[in-house]
Amino acid sequence: MQHTILKLVTAIIMTFTVLMSAGCSVFMAAKQPDKKNVSLLVSGMPRAVIVAEFGVPVSTEKRNDNTRVDVYSFKQGYGKGAKIGRAFFHGVADVATLGLWEIVGTPTETAFDGKDIAYQVTYDENEKVKEIVQLKK
Numbered sequence: 001m002q003h004t005i006l007k008l009v010t011a012i013i014m015t016f017t018v019l020m021s022a023g024c025s026v027f028m029a030a031k032q033p034d035k036k037n038v039s040l041l042v043s044g045m046p047r048a049v050i051v052a053e054f055g056v057p058v059s060t061e062k063r064n065d066n067t068r069v070d071v072y073s074f075k076q077g078y079g080k081g082a083k084i085g086r087a088f089f090h091g092v093a094d095v096a097t098l099g100l101w102e103i104v105g106t107p108t109e110t111a112f113d114g115k116d117i118a119y120q121v122t123y124d125e126n127e128k129v130k131e132i133v134q135l136k137k
Contacts, residue, residue: 033077
């Protein structure tokens with residue numbers, strides 16, 4: 001009887017430990033940067049739409065001819081489906097390997113944290129996109 005109780009307590013502790021240790025790669029996958037909609041970078045798009053999607057530019061220059069040049073720099077991330085799928089996979093792998101998956105999963109999520117991208121966007125006097133130059137792919 002005591003042997004059975006000891007096994008049950010050990011199993012509960014091991015399960016709890018695995019579930020608590022599972023998470024670094026799961027959390028990292030869920031917190032990857034969001035995918036930005038670069039298809040908005042087209043001639044005629046209002047500046048407000050661009051700022052809403054990409055955030056405040058890292059630099060902005062107002063020119064004498066009433067045009068403006070903004071530079072946006074960001075990490076191109078992943079869609080919600082991809083992030084959820086990756087987090088789910090890491091969670092299952094953590095449980096299946098009793099937490100050993102973190103040895104592979106955490107460095108993987110660190111390496112695949114999105115691509116650095118930069119654009120220079122020139123707006124006309126009406127703050128509509130006039131020209132787009134990709135600075136960093």
